[in-house]
Amino acid sequence: MLVSVLSSQYPRFQALAEAWLAHGAQTFGIYEHGRPLACWPAGQRLLTPDLTATIYRYDEIVGELRLTGLRNEAARQRLQAEAALISYIVQLEYELQCMTADLVTSQDQQLALYRLTQAMRDLVTIRETLQAVVSEALRMLKGKAAFATYMSTNGSEPLVVHSPDCPLSHETIWRLYWQLQTEDRPLLIRKEESDTRWPPGIRNLLLLPIRVRGTIMACLGILDRVEGFGTPELKLGRAIADHTSAQIERILLYQEMIEQTRLRSEMDLARRVQTDLLPRTLPIVSGLDIYACSRPALQVGGDFFDFIQTPNHPFIFTIGDLSGKGVSAALLMSMTRTALHSKAQFMPSPTPASVMRQSNEDLYNDFTRIGVFATVFVGMYDDRNREIVYANAGHAPVIYRPANGSATLLLADNTAIGILPVNNFQNRHLAMKPGDLLVVATDGFHEARNSEDEMFGIDRLLHAVDTLAEQSAQTIADGLFHAIDQFSAGHPQDDDQTIIVIKGAAT
Numbered sequence: 001m002l003v004s005v006l007s008s009q010y011p012r013f014q015a016l017a018e019a020w021l022a023h024g025a026q027t028f029g030i031y032e033h034g035r036p037l038a039c040w041p042a043g044q045r046l047l048t049p050d051l052t053a054t055i056y057r058y059d060e061i062v063g064e065l066r067l068t069g070l071r072n073e074a075a076r077q078r079l080q081a082e083a084a085l086i087s088y089i090v091q092l093e094y095e096l097q098c099m100t101a102d103l104v105t106s107q108d109q110q111l112a113l114y115r116l117t118q119a120m121r122d123l124v125t126i127r128e129t130l131q132a133v134v135s136e137a138l139r140m141l142k143g144k145a146a147f148a149t150y151m152s153t154n155g156s157e158p159l160v161v162h163s164p165d166c167p168l169s170h171e172t173i174w175r176l177y178w179q180l181q182t183e184d185r186p187l188l189i190r191k192e193e194s195d196t197r198w199p200p201g202i203r204n205l206l207l208l209p210i211r212v213r214g215t216i217m218a219c220l221g222i223l224d225r226v227e228g229f230g231t232p233e234l235k236l237g238r239a240i241a242d243h244t245s246a247q248i249e250r251i252l253l254y255q256e257m258i259e260q261t262r263l264r265s266e267m268d269l270a271r272r273v274q275t276d277l278l279p280r281t282l283p284i285v286s287g288l289d290i291y292a293c294s295r296p297a298l299q300v301g302g303d304f305f306d307f308i309q310t311p312n313h314p315f316i317f318t319i320g321d322l323s324g325k326g327v328s329a330a331l332l333m334s335m336t337r338t339a340l341h342s343k344a345q346f347m348p349s350p351t352p353a354s355v356m357r358q359s360n361e362d363l364y365n366d367f368t369r370i371g372v373f374a375t376v377f378v379g380m381y382d383d384r385n386r387e388i389v390y391a392n393a394g395h396a397p398v399i400y401r402p403a404n405g406s407a408t409l410l411l412a413d414n415t416a417i418g419i420l421p422v423n424n425f426q427n428r429h430l431a432m433k434p435g436d437l438l439v440v441a442t443d444g445f446h447e448a449r450n451s452e453d454e455m456f457g458i459d460r461l462l463h464a465v466d467t468l469a470e471q472s473a474q475t476i477a478d479g480l481f482h483a484i485d486q487f488s489a490g491h492p493q494d495d496d497q498t499i500i501v502i503k504g505a506a507t
Helices: 002-008 010-022 073-104 107-120 126-141 170-183 231-277 326-346 352-370 457-468 473-487
Strands: 027-032 035-040 051-057 060-068 145-150 159-162 187-190 204-212 215-223 288-295 303-308 316-322 374-382 387-393 398-401 428-431 437-441 497-504
Touching: 002 010, 002 027, 002 035, 002 073, 010 027, 010 035, 051 073, 060 073, 073 231, 126 145, 126 159, 126 215, 126 231, 145 170, 159 170, 170 187, 170 204, 170 215, 204 231, 215 231, 288 303, 288 316, 288 473, 303 326, 303 497, 316 326, 316 497, 326 352, 326 374, 352 374, 352 387, 374 437, 398 457, 437 457, 437 473, 457 473, 473 497
Parallel strands: none
Antiparallel strands: 027 035, 027 060, 051 060, 145 159, 145 215, 187 204, 204 215, 288 497, 303 316, 316 374, 374 387, 387 428, 398 437, 437 497
């Protein structure tokens, strides 16, 4: 079966292989039960492929695609999508062969259906499918005119397709469609002599439901067959409708598969871009032990952290949380991080309050128009006084624990960025002597939930900080992640989780 498809579609498979090689793959091949059918470059064999994707005919495995040279998630998803498309072609070819076999017992009817299948085999839109069905059904059932309708369940525009000489208005066609919905069965309508609802010359109408995913989403109508519609024509009409239903179902599945693959590729690209925006290495600052980590709830998220080390400037760090999750939050996260970074890097004498104030003025109009906000914490290390100067725009939790004290929650004294056009941010001061500890996280920590929908909460977080306080910055962060993971076991991560841990150390 796969050999037959490869033979009839070889130029397309070759173009597929060339696209993979151009994308960076070393070899690409099509195998049937472990036997190579075709490999590119010519003469190559993929004994130990990096990626494989199975080709099915219904539930039966008929072959696989093999690829070397690429191992990333986007390549895997693309290879699976192509294998699914080839599976569809294999299934279609199988159906064509089954129909051909049935010609022995029903030659004329099956030949007509075969021609319909041939006409629709390369169609990828519903409109094209309906046009082919109208044309072929009109010829096969020997009517004078024909029409077809499609009513999607996803809110897209309804479709009406008809032959050039169809005398029925769109209003009449839709009225027939809704009548078919009510009757829920094929309708054979014969015009009475006194019936004035139909245009002159129409004597009969065969109306056939086309079920897609369990509902009548489409219909096919054949008008004015000279000999009338009998049992053979009704059977053939039902076969046409069933075949059209299967074709529409495959088109919908194909469109959904392509859309899902596109979204996965976009999400993977967004995730890689967001990952590249976050600092790749931790800063080395005399007198501080620093660690930071971010774990998005989705492939991409709205949390961020950043470190700014500029010659002749103090060390500045930021952490923030955009309202919302997913791609939209990630895009706005990039805007916010860039605004804060540029202010901290290029202002002559930056302070947390001035950086926050200027960033809020830059972002306020855009945030207000979109209806979002960002909680942000900006800190600066004053190495001469061994203290951290900070400004807090509605961010929590921020936890400070002096070397010989207990963990305390520091409340924000300013509103989030994007709430007010002008915000009077104030600089606050924290001692950062050896053993003093500052933990700045996002709300994904204390709002983590368990299987009983109970939140982790601030009290548990403070207790965990006290328990881990004597450890290194990285061990403290890892311990906090472990604590919320244990607490929320069995419940998916609801929100992004980002943390910066700064601990005073000996110089």
